Amino acid sequence: MTRTSPHLLTLILLTALSVASLNMFLPSLANIAADFGVDYALVSFSVAGFLGATALVHLTAGPLADRYGRRPVILVAMTVFVFASAICSIADNIWIFLTFRTIQSAVAAGAALSLAIVRDTTSKEKSAGLIGYMSMVMALAPMLGPVLGGFLDAGFGWRSNFYLYTGCGVMLLAICWFDLGETRPKNTKAARSGAGNLLVLLKTSTFLAYAFCTAFSTGAFFIFLAGAPFVAAETFGVGTAKLGIYIGSITAGFMLGSFLAGKFAPRYHLTTMMIAGRVVACLGLGVGLIIFLAGVHSAWLFFGSTIFVGIGNGVTMPGSNTGAISARDGMAGSAAGLNAALNVGSGAVLTSLTGFALGIGNPPAVLLILMLGSSFAGLLAALWARRLDSGENDVLHVG
Numbered sequence: 001m002t003r004t005s006p007h008l009l010t011l012i013l014l015t016a017l018s019v020a021s022l023n024m025f026l027p028s029l030a031n032i033a034a035d036f037g038v039d040y041a042l043v044s045f046s047v048a049g050f051l052g053a054t055a056l057v058h059l060t061a062g063p064l065a066d067r068y069g070r071r072p073v074i075l076v077a078m079t080v081f082v083f084a085s086a087i088c089s090i091a092d093n094i095w096i097f098l099t100f101r102t103i104q105s106a107v108a109a110g111a112a113l114s115l116a117i118v119r120d121t122t123s124k125e126k127s128a129g130l131i132g133y134m135s136m137v138m139a140l141a142p143m144l145g146p147v148l149g150g151f152l153d154a155g156f157g158w159r160s161n162f163y164l165y166t167g168c169g170v171m172l173l174a175i176c177w178f179d180l181g182e183t184r185p186k187n188t189k190a191a192r193s194g195a196g197n198l199l200v201l202l203k204t205s206t207f208l209a210y211a212f213c214t215a216f217s218t219g220a221f222f223i224f225l226a227g228a229p230f231v232a233a234e235t236f237g238v239g240t241a242k243l244g245i246y247i248g249s250i251t252a253g254f255m256l257g258s259f260l261a262g263k264f265a266p267r268y269h270l271t272t273m274m275i276a277g278r279v280v281a282c283l284g285l286g287v288g289l290i291i292f293l294a295g296v297h298s299a300w301l302f303f304g305s306t307i308f309v310g311i312g313n314g315v316t317m318p319g320s321n322t323g324a325i326s327a328r329d330g331m332a333g334s335a336a337g338l339n340a341a342l343n344v345g346s347g348a349v350l351t352s353l354t355g356f357a358l359g360i361g362n363p364p365a366v367l368l369i370l371m372l373g374s375s376f377a378g379l380l381a382a383l384w385a386r387r388l389d390s391g392e393n394d395v396l397h398v399g
Contacts, residue, residue, distance in 0.1 A: 071181065079173060236299040
């Protein structure tokens with residue numbers, strides 16, 4: 001297979017399908033429980049199990065891609081996803097459904113390795129710009145996925161979501177077969193064991209600095225998702241119609257920040273964009289918290305301050321992701337996988353912490369403090385990365 005760069009749209013689709021596979025069917029959970037005659041809590045494992053398996057997929061797909069190439073790993077992952085989706089669509093009991101729903105997580109390999117493919121074929125700064133534009137487009141998936149899934153469920157039943165997963169998987173598998181050439185650098189040495197690659201990365205300060213910046217930046221978003229619906233309903237009395245708009249505002253902010261990263265990242269050092277994004281997030285949250293503690297309580301103020309997390313993350317994360325997967329030569333796949341797994345793991349911890357902390361009292365202030373703390377930790381990680389990379393020039397000379 002020749003070394004060819006896939007079209008950017010192919011990489012966007014790989015990432016978007018991974019996201020949509022997590023959330024598109026969420027409106028159907030209650031109907032799935034009723035159809036199988038089981039408790040809702042059992043069906044909800046289709047989300048928790050998928051997330052847990054996703055972390056395992058990230059940890060294994062990356063090293064395999066460094067050893068055998070990006071193309072075969074993605075093709076196998078997509079084949080597994082198509083098969084698992086088809087079985088879910090015809091499952092006649094909850095245990096078959098949950099088993100193959102968990103196996104569907106193979107699709108996550110495409111999202112992680114898309115970043116590695118971008119890095120394989122472009123410079124660091126250009127990679128950050130392309131990842132910014134990718135992020136801007138694929139951010140539509142978590143916004144539109146549940147809406148589409150709800151319409152499918154209402155019109156055709158919950159299984160229609162998995163029919164669509166199967167069909168999309170088949171089409172994307174065909175696209176990858178024809179468009180996705182092997183991009184792993186030719187001079188990559190034979191990889192050590194997968195665990196060996198991961199251990200090397202965990203001992204690499206540069207990787208940890210960039211990965212921690214990504215994890216804590218994303219962590220603020222996970223905290224928001226875990227607590228914003230509760231705060232909106234219990235504190236501000238926001239109805240479900242407005243709630244969707246308020247929660248979607250942070251994604252709109254992320255799209256704006258990703259656009260800015262796509263435009264400016266190729267001109268500046270990765271850490272310059274990372275620090276700028278962290279400062280935006282911290283300032284927005286800090287000002288909102290001060291005003292709220294001063295006695296000005298309103299949903300517009302609360303969500304107006306959290307939108308800066310979306311903007312800041314959009315500016316920061318293309319650079320932090322690029323820096324993480326560039327930390328060690330020949331290990332871009334392993335780094336992309338480990339970086340993604342750390343994201344999932346930190347998100348699980350921070351969402352659990354959020355649920356506990358909201359019971360302390362004054363939920364809006366608590367949520368803003370948690371988000372500010374996570375964003376500030378991301379700023380510290382960005383400054384650490386800056387220090388490690390201090391030998392490089394800040395502004396790059398590009399034509």
